[in-house]
Amino acid sequence: MSRQGVAPGAGEPVLQLEGVEVRFPSPHGSFAVVDRLSLSVTRGEILGVVGESGCGKSMLARSIVGLVPPPGRTVGGAILFDGVDLVRLSPDERRRIRGDAIAVVPQEPMTSLNPTLRIGDQLTEVLRAHRPEMSRSQRRARALEVMEQVGIQFAGQRLAQYPHELSGGIRQRVMIAMALICGAVKLLIADEPTTALDVTIQAQILELFVRLQSEEQMTVILITHDLAVVAQTAHRVAVMYAGCIVELAPVLDLFDAPLHPYTRGLLETLPRRGASASKSHLATIAGAVPDLARPPAGCRFFNRCPHALAGICDAALPALEPVADERWVRCHRWRELPAVAAAAVGAAS
């Protein structure tokens, strides 16, 4: 395990997070919504980040681009992008990188577009900020080009339209076009890019991300609560729970042999395909997520975990440990658990 001490990752890193902490103030001191998180994102991969509402996915994305909403703050750690620590940059320097080398497709396309501005003006605005040397006609030409790249038909007409005149799917494509327009994006962060869309449109948008990654060698961080979406698109997956990564693995390993009890629980709750299981009970995860303002001393999954051992699991927060090639897990008992699960299956059959 030579990688111990290095941020969990796979190949050549484009982005490295080391102990990143996002905190919000509260009447009783402050609390972490992203808790000393370390992660390395490999150049040219699609990294899926999954987890339930409130687990810190969006705050993680926002801290990378320096957009944590006040009074929240990124208080600790380093975020190395191509070797430069983003946390230490001035707001101006950070703004220069954001929208240029790193772009974000935010969670709510409707609230992120300006309802009073035409699509064309919103797109070229990005260029005005990042490419002041371009002429008006060059900006317009680039806007048309990028709209076609993301599959927007009748791009010329769309430039003159307002956001409310577009369908949800086209609005989301406009957001992606806006992220790509400078033409220098190395890292694209998409926060729930398809949650508000119908499945046939979702399939088109996911296909677009896959194309950008494979044809343009873009690195994509895809944030979602939907395990099926990561199964369809990601190369590696980080599972988050209550501000922490609890498991990080290549996608096949994660779905074939999940190690963390939370990951297993999530996968087991999904309905099985095929009529045989129809109307049978789905597996459940008992209880609810702990209050982040008063996190438990030990494992954050303690109150819901079927394998929790008092005295061990609630004594200290387990570390995210390397367990095999490219696999990491945050659980005191991961070594024993495959055996526990096998015994349970044996007893049931």
Next chain:
Amino acid sequence: MTAAASTTAEVLSVHDLVRHYSLGGGLPGRPRTRVPAVDGVSFTIPAGTTMALVGESGCGKSTTAKLILQLERPDRGEVRLQGERVDGASRASLNRLRRNVQMVFQDPYASLTPHLRVDAILGEPFKVHRICKAGEIAARVAGLIESVGLSADVGRRFPHELSGGQRQRIGIARALAVEPALVICDEPVSALDVSIRSQIVNLLLDLQASRGLAYLFISHDLGLVEHMSDSVAVMYLGRIVETAPASTFFAGPRHPYSAALLASSPTPDPRQRGRPAALRGEIASLVNLPSGCRFRTRCPLAIARCAESEPVLLPVGRGHLVACHRGEEMAGAAALPARPRSDPTGG
């Protein structure tokens, strides 16, 4: 009601429901356009069974629900409850409807009165419908709270003091107060987290088994639909384009749109990537319906005939109706083109 009767009798049938909305009226130079939000919808739900209604946003699913509940008056068509026609103008008929058909909403946050405690929210239907004596309400409410798996102390709380899953349980409990025969569930779990979702699904299944409830289950999650339903109806732009027993449907849908829906809905299995999928283009607009088949602007199988005449629902198998000129040829998703895939092994 005996078990045998409850499986054969139909609890609800709708016949040729039509509802047009007017758009853009009033402005000078802008003529009123009438759009067919629901355009000739018919189906039957046997007692104690679940029918799923699926399709993209704006296709008319929720309007259909409102028409059934007479929250909106249909322009044409009829709703029958246990064989008897519902008359939207008669108080007695509406009362009968409200006591037999209830609704559970997608957003448990918005659907509960914020300034009332749970006890009061759940007590209301007993008062409105004079189901029991005032002195018995408290006991009935306690029974309801227990039947949806919550502890009694929840009754003294306000909706904002509950989790999303608890709120949805209260929404279900409120629907159950009148002991309905049918509950319309409009995306009942899509606002909930995965780990809570399965708890609510299990609750709905248990209630169906113990009370013989029928469900009209509106959902875009085909995995859940397969798990929950006895039959499936697919809507596209105001019309039902396919309806079938669930097992038949999932074994091989016959309408190209159904096939695309099934192929587009992502499976939580990284080994099943790049299945045939992805329709091109967006859902057409109700304002500007294409001639002939409404799906032809996106249909990978469209032929000349599809622009000329609109296909009608025709039987292709037992309980299986399809509205497609090529429905006979369609055997599942095999004829649809494949989409690019991302290799799960990397690169």
